[in-house]
Amino acid sequence: xxxxxxxxxxxxxxxxxxxxxxxxxxxxxxxxxxxxxxxxxxxxxxxxxxxxxxxxxxxxxxxxxxxxxxxxxxxxxxxxxxxxxxxxxxxxxxxxxxxxxxxxxxxxxxxxxxxxxxxxxxxxxxxxxxxxxxxxxxxxxxxxxxxxxxxxxxxxxxxxxxxxxxxxxxxxxxxxxxxxxxxxxxxxxxxxxxxxxxxxxxxxxxxxxxxxxxxxxxxxxxxxxxxxxxxxxxxxxxxxxxxxxxxxxxxxxxxxxxxxxxxxx
Amino acid sequence: xxxxxxxxxxxxxxxxxxxxxxxxxxxxxxxxxxxxxxxxxxxxxxxxxxxxxxxxxxxxxxxxxxxxxxxxxxxxxxxxxxxxxxxxxxxxxxxxxxxxxxxxxxxxxxxxxxxxxxxxxxxxxxxxxxxxxxxxxxxxxxxxxxxxxxxxxxxxxxxxxxxxxxxxxxxxxxxxxxxxxxxxxxxxxxxxxxxxxxxxxxxxxxxxxxxxxxxxxxxxxxxxxxxxxxxxxxxxxxxxxxxxxxxxxxxxxxxxxxxxxxxxxxxxxxxxxxxxxxxxxxxxxxxxxxxxxxxxxxxxxxxxxxxxxxxxxxxxxxxxxxxxxxxxxxxxxxxxxxxxxxxxxxxxxxxxxxxxxxxxxxxxxxxxxxxxxxxxxxxxxxxxxxxxxxxxxxxxxxxxxxxxxxxxxxxxxxxxxxxxxxxxxxxxxxxxxxxxxxxxxxxxxxxxxxxxxxxxxxxxxxxxxxxxxxxxxxxxxxxxxxxxxxxxxxxxxxxxxxxxxxxxxxxxxxxxxxxxxxxxxxxxxxxxxxxxxxxxxxxxxxxxxxxxxxxxxxxx
Numbered sequence: 001x002x003x004x005x006x007x008x009x010x011x012x013x014x015x016x017x018x019x020x021x022x023x024x025x026x027x028x029x030x031x032x033x034x035x036x037x038x039x040x041x042x043x044x045x046x047x048x049x050x051x052x053x054x055x056x057x058x059x060x061x062x063x064x065x066x067x068x069x070x071x072x073x074x075x076x077x078x079x080x081x082x083x084x085x086x087x088x089x090x091x092x093x094x095x096x097x098x099x100x101x102x103x104x105x106x107x108x109x110x111x112x113x114x115x116x117x118x119x120x121x122x123x124x125x126x127x128x129x130x131x132x133x134x135x136x137x138x139x140x141x142x143x144x145x146x147x148x149x150x151x152x153x154x155x156x157x158x159x160x161x162x163x164x165x166x167x168x169x170x171x172x173x174x175x176x177x178x179x180x181x182x183x184x185x186x187x188x189x190x191x192x193x194x195x196x197x198x199x200x201x202x203x204x205x206x207x208x209x210x211x212x213x214x215x216x217x218x219x220x221x222x223x224x225x226x227x228x229x230x231x232x233x234x235x236x237x238x239x240x241x242x243x244x245x246x247x248x249x250x251x252x253x254x255x256x257x258x259x260x261x262x263x264x265x
Numbered sequence: 266x267x268x269x270x271x272x273x274x275x276x277x278x279x280x281x282x283x284x285x286x287x288x289x290x291x292x293x294x295x296x297x298x299x300x301x302x303x304x305x306x307x308x309x310x311x312x313x314x315x316x317x318x319x320x321x322x323x324x325x326x327x328x329x330x331x332x333x334x335x336x337x338x339x340x341x342x343x344x345x346x347x348x349x350x351x352x353x354x355x356x357x358x359x360x361x362x363x364x365x366x367x368x369x370x371x372x373x374x375x376x377x378x379x380x381x382x383x384x385x386x387x388x389x390x391x392x393x394x395x396x397x398x399x400x401x402x403x404x405x406x407x408x409x410x411x412x413x414x415x416x417x418x419x420x421x422x423x424x425x426x427x428x429x430x431x432x433x434x435x436x437x438x439x440x441x442x443x444x445x446x447x448x449x450x451x452x453x454x455x456x457x458x459x460x461x462x463x464x465x466x467x468x469x470x471x472x473x474x475x476x477x478x479x480x481x482x483x484x485x486x487x488x489x490x491x492x493x494x495x496x497x498x499x500x501x502x503x504x505x506x507x508x509x510x511x512x513x514x515x516x517x518x519x520x521x522x523x524x525x526x527x528x529x530x531x532x533x534x535x536x537x538x539x540x541x542x543x544x545x546x547x548x549x550x551x552x553x554x555x556x557x558x559x560x561x562x563x564x565x566x567x568x569x570x571x572x573x574x575x576x577x578x579x580x581x582x583x584x585x586x587x588x589x590x591x592x593x594x595x596x597x598x599x600x601x602x603x604x605x606x607x608x609x610x611x612x613x614x615x616x617x618x619x620x621x622x623x624x625x626x627x628x629x630x631x632x633x634x635x636x637x638x639x640x641x642x643x644x645x646x647x648x649x650x651x652x653x654x655x656x657x658x659x660x661x662x663x664x665x666x667x668x669x670x671x672x673x674x675x676x677x678x679x680x681x682x683x684x685x686x687x688x689x690x691x692x693x694x695x696x697x698x699x700x701x702x703x704x705x706x707x708x709x710x711x712x713x714x715x716x717x718x719x720x721x722x723x724x725x726x727x728x729x730x731x732x733x734x735x736x737x738x739x740x741x742x743x744x745x746x747x748x749x750x751x752x753x754x755x756x757x758x759x760x761x762x763x764x765x766x767x768x769x770x771x772x773x774x775x776x777x778x779x780x781x782x783x784x785x786x787x788x789x790x791x792x793x794x795x796x797x798x799x800x801x802x803x804x805x806x807x808x809x810x811x812x813x814x815x816x817x818x819x820x821x
Contacts, residue, residue, distance in 0.1 A: 029714050044643055052634040059630050062605050063623055070544070072612040079545040080611035082800035089606070090553050090599070097598040101591045101637065108641035109584065115643055118580050194416040195510060197575060197650060201716035204647040208575045210511065211415055212504025215577045228725065232575075232650040232718040234409045235416060237335035240721030 016058050024050025034223040034248060035203035037115055042204075044111045051100065116218065151218075152179065156189040158196035158209040161238040163229060170262035177246040180254035181224050187217045197232035200246055206232055221248040292387065294379035295783055299386050300365030301681060304674075306386075307357035310348050310393055315743060317345035322705075322739040325732045330722040338722040339407035340400060340424070346410030347428065350524065351435040352393045354666045358531035359477075360386065360442055362673055363470050365681075366538075367446060369774035370464045372455030372793040374784045377448035385441035392434035399427035409720060411521070414494060414502040414513050422495050429488045429495075436481045436488075439527075443477035446470050455793050461555065464772050464796040465548060468555050469534025472562040476523045476530070479566060484520035487513065511576055518569035526565040528662055529629075530558060532669035533600055536622050539676045540604055542770040543619045544611030547797040550603040557596035564593045574645045583642045590640035597633055601626065617691030621672035624699045628664025632657055635710065650720075653713025659706045671698070671749070678753070679767045683779040684760030690752040694745055701741025708734050772796045 024046050033039055070080070112118060154177070155166040166173045179185050189198060191211040198217065199206040202225075207217040231242035249257065288298055289305070320341050324332040333341070364382065368375055376382045399405045406428035408417035417425050450463070450471050491513065493499040500506025502513040541548045548554065570578055570586040604626060613619060635657040638644050648654060671694070678686045708731045713719075717728050724732070766775040773793045777786050 029711055031715050041643060041647060044641065048638045048641070048644060052638065055634055056630055059601065059605070060627055063608070063626055066605065066608040066611075067613060067615065067619075067623060070608065070611050070613050072545075072614045076612060078612065079800035082547055082798075083549065083606075083610065084547045084797070085550045085552070086606075090550050090603075093602040094553070094595065094599055098592075098595050101594050104637065104641065105588050105591045108587065108643055111641075111643045112583075117583070117642065194419060195413055197718075199650075199716075199718065201647070201714075206575050206646050206649055208577060210504075210577055212507075212509070213511065213577060228716060230716060230718050234339070234413070234720040236420070237339060237407075239339075240330065240335070240718075240723035243725075 016054055016061075019057065020050050020054030023053040030204075032202050032223065032225070032227075033204075034221055034225060034227055035200075035205065036220040036222060038202065038204045039222075040111055040114050044108055047107060048104065051104065151184045151186050153186045153188065154179075156187050156198060156209065157192060158189065158198070158231070159192040160194065160236050161231070161242040163196075163198070163231075163242075163244045167258070170258055172258070172261045172263065174261075176244055177229060178254060178257055179221050179246060179248055180251045181221050181248050183251065184218060184220050187219075188214060189217065190214045194235050195233045196235050196242070199230045199232040200227055201230065202227040203246075208233055221246070224248045224250055224253075292383055294375070294383050296364045296368050296376045296379065296382060297781060297785075299382055300361050300363070302386055303356050303360035303364060303389070304362075306390060306393075307353050307361060310352035311357075312746070313397060314345055314348035314353055315746070317341050317348065318739060319743055321345060322736040324722050325724070326736050328724050328726040328729050328732075333722075335722055336404070336407055339409070339720070340405040342720055343406045343409050343428070344396065344400060347396060347406075347432065348393070350410065350528070350662075351432060352389065352396070354528045354662060354670075355435075355439060355524070356389055357670050358528060358535070358666055359439070359446075359470070359473060360389075362466070362531065362535060362677075363442070363446055365677070366464075366466060366774060367449055367470060368453070369777075369781075369785060370467050370772065370793070370796075371450055371453055372458060372773060372790050373449060373453035374786075374790070376445050377453055378445050381441050382445050385438045385445065388434045388438040388441075392431045392438070395427055395434075396431040399424050399431075402427075411517060412488075412491065413517075414491060414508070414510050415504060417491060418494050418503050425495055426492060429492045433485055433488055436485045439477050440481050443474035443481070446474040447478070450474075455790065458793050461552070462793075462795070465537035465551070465554055466531070466534035468558050469530045469537070472558045473527050473530045475562055476527050476565060480520040480523040483516055487516040487520075511573070511578075514573050514576055515570065518572045519566075522569040522572065523565045525661060526561055528666045530561065532625070532666045533558070535669050535673045536604065536625060537600075538772060539618050539622050539672055540607050541797045541799060542676070542768050542772075543616060544608050544613045545799045546607055546611040547799055548603070549606035549609075550599075551797070553599055554603055557599045560596035561593060564589055564596070568593065568640075571640055571645070574642050575649050587640055587642050591637055594633060594637045601630060601633075616675070616688055617686070617695055618672045618676040620692060620695040621668050621675065621698075624695060625665055625668035625672065628660050628668060628702065632660030632664055636661065648713050650718055651713035652709040652717045652719055655719045656706045656709035656713060659702075659709075663706070664702060668698070671695070674753070676768070677774075678756070679763030680774055680779050680781070682757050682760070683763055684756050685763045685767060686756045686760060687752050690748045694749045694752070697741055697745035697748070701738045701743075701745055703738070705735050705738025705742060707738075771798055 027049070030042060030045060033042055153168060155168060157164040157166065162175060163177075164173060164175060165177045187198065189207065189209040191209040193211060195211065196209045197206055198209055203219055203221065205217060205219055207215050209215060225248055227246050227248070229244040229246050231239060235242060288295070289301060291298075293299065293302075320333065321338070324330065324338055326332075330338065364376065396405070403423040404421055406412065406417070406424040407420050408425065412425070412428065450467050454463070490499075490501040494501050494503050494508065498506065500508040502508040502510055504510055537548055537554065568586055568590040570582055571590045574583055635653070639648065639654065639657060675686055675691050678684075712728055712731055712735075715728070717724050763779050765777065765779050768775070773791065773796070774781070776791045
């Protein structure tokens with residue numbers, strides 16, 4: 001019995017979508033999630049990966065099928081069918097990608113909002129007295145919602161080829177970032193020379209550190225551990241070795257580290 | 266009287282021009298000679314850029330910086346990027362194929378400004394030599410092909426200044442070329458040839474040239490300001506003197522994002538010429554293809570800030586550029602569906618040109634998907650400036666443009682030389698390139714997601730294995746050029762004689778001899794008509810027609 005092509009197309013489409021969903025949910029290419037931001041980020045990644053897998057498998061499948069099904073046999077001379085266009089079909093494959101990218105755009109807008117990226121950074125919440133304009137990425141929302149007293153504010157100075165972390169509260173300066181878990185951290189970052197970037201892959205966070213233009217980044221670490229801090233902007237010959245670490249500790253452990261390093265002035 | 270008129274022709278005067286193969290080494294004004302000069306010169310620089318890529322991948326076999334000095338590594342990566350973009354892809358997809366094909370496609374005997382055309386080409390070899398020589402003189406620029414200040418202002422000045430000069434020359438060449446293409450397409454079209462009847466590559470080159478003319482001068486101006494900062498210690502971009510480094514990024518990406526379309530739009534045009542011929546079908550959806558090119562041109566000019574999502578860009582700007590960038594996927598998607606529909610129901614001959622084109626479709630779809638992902642601010646924040654971006658970018662420009670350059674060489678080589686390339690070697694070349702390419706750049710997506718930044722000569726040892734796999738892929742790609750080089754040289758000497766139209770194609774360059782005479786057609790210019798009229802039923806053909814393609818259609 002001949003299976004009608006519409007039914008076959010429908011079945012193939014469903015298999016494709018289910019397969020894509022399965023790939024998107026099962027395969028994980030990302031490192032450990034160690035911040036609130038990472039949890040939200042990974043949701044977006046899964047959605048993008050699922051849509052991408054469906055599109056890629058679908059288009060490549062169609063291409064390979066065409067190449068096999070419609071290849072020219074050796075003894076065949078002549079042309080294919082003279083079809084120059086099909087308006088409904090073209091409207092269909094303009095509208096469907098438009099809807100898909102609109103969905104992707106709106107969804108990532110929502111994710112970005114949840115990361116706290118939409119709030120304009122008109123002024124610095126931490127150093128109210130300073131009038132200099134602060135630029136930044138994600139995390140402003142979390143500052144607004146938290147009480148300022150609970151925010152741990154750290155100053156980051158980047159230079160060729162190191163990061164320096166200064167805790168104004170305890171007057172501590174370190175080359176390694178120590179933060180407590182489950183508390184909002186705000187980094188106020190300045191560069192001494194060229195552009196650097198502060199990146200913690202496990203936090204899914206990155207912000208350029210720009211000379212002459214301080215930037216700000218907020219995050220909440222969730223999983224105690226030791227994670228790399230990587231400079232992601234070409235900053236000179238030793239760019240590759242400009243690495244540090246962020247140590248996320250339980251609040252108690254962090255408190256004792258903080259107390260033991262605080263300078264009594 | 267007739268003789269006088271004939272001698273007033275605008276073409277080159279044969280007496281002053283060398284003939285035979287020597288003319289390819291002369292200051293010829295013949296568009297075909299200039300086109301092949303672009304192609305061969307570009308390929309030489311491809312080998313240079315490839316050798317630099319090989320050096321990069323050799324360094325990255327081990328996680329420590331042990332193969333070359335760290336500043337040399339930065340010079341190598343800067344040269345690699347600059348050579349591949351400005352001396353290989355842009356000159357070849359635009360200059361080489363544009364010059365060779367556009368006059369044929371509009372039914373002209375040469376470009377609108379033949380001498381300007383020669384000037385545009387002859388700016389390239391000195392600019393390229395200057396750039397490469399800077400490495401041997403004082404050391405090349407080492408701030409990446411993006412030359413972000415303040416790094417480009419603080420690294421050794423001589424290399425950086427030579428880099429700027431070289432890019433300015435190449436930008437000038439590009440602008441001259443763009444003006445020439447627009448004038449040729451709009452003004453030298455045969456009477457009666459409507460815009461909507463031109464072969465698709467003309468549209469692609471029209472769109473590309475608009476982008477070139479709109480954006481390249483911005484890059485030139487920016488680089489002049491940057492050179493002032495370096496030489497005269499002005500403070501346009503240098504924050505130590507009150508400058509703003511982010512302004513440079515805006516100006517730089519205003520050119521350099523469209524530059525991606527300057528590299529891929531012509532490739533879109535070329536693949537639109539190749540697929541119908543070998544699938545024996547008309548190009549599907551001509552009108553939507555044209556609109557999608559123009560959609561890409563318009564959108565391509567308003568997406569630059571997506572390279573700056575981590576540069577302290579204000580939130581409203583991030584949203585605008587996210588949406589604009591995401592929407593480029595729609596016209597691009599239309600083109601891919603149309604190519605698939607062109608293949609569907611065809612009589613596809615699986616030769617090297619088609620295999621490379623299909624490799625392009627596979628690679629570009631993946632590059633496009635990661636591109637849409639990168640347009641999303643939250644996604645980009647994690648992977649910006651990592652190997653994920655390196656992988657994405659190479660899927661677009663190597664998997665896209667370079668695959669199409671090879672497809673085009675296999676397709677048009679019979680026209681260039683009058684001889685056929687060896688198909689077995691061609692398929693072997695394609696297979697090796699495809700496997701090597703995916704082995705090299707596929708795993709780099711994982712590297713980027715997991716924490717390897719780009720432009721580093723040393724990295725976390727956990728990434729060693731993946732980097733070694735990537736380097737093996739790069740080695741395969743390097744090896745894959747050998748059968749190609751052998752094929753091109755060997756076939757030029759003793760390849761099978763091609764005849765005028767070995768593919769039985771309908772576009773006008775195949776209506777003349779192979780290789781074509783100096784003025785393109787020996788006698789009258791043939792009428793440029795339906796370039797994709799494949800598969801028209803025999804009874805619809807006027808059997809009294811005498812041109813070769815009508816005879817092919819009628820099956821005689």
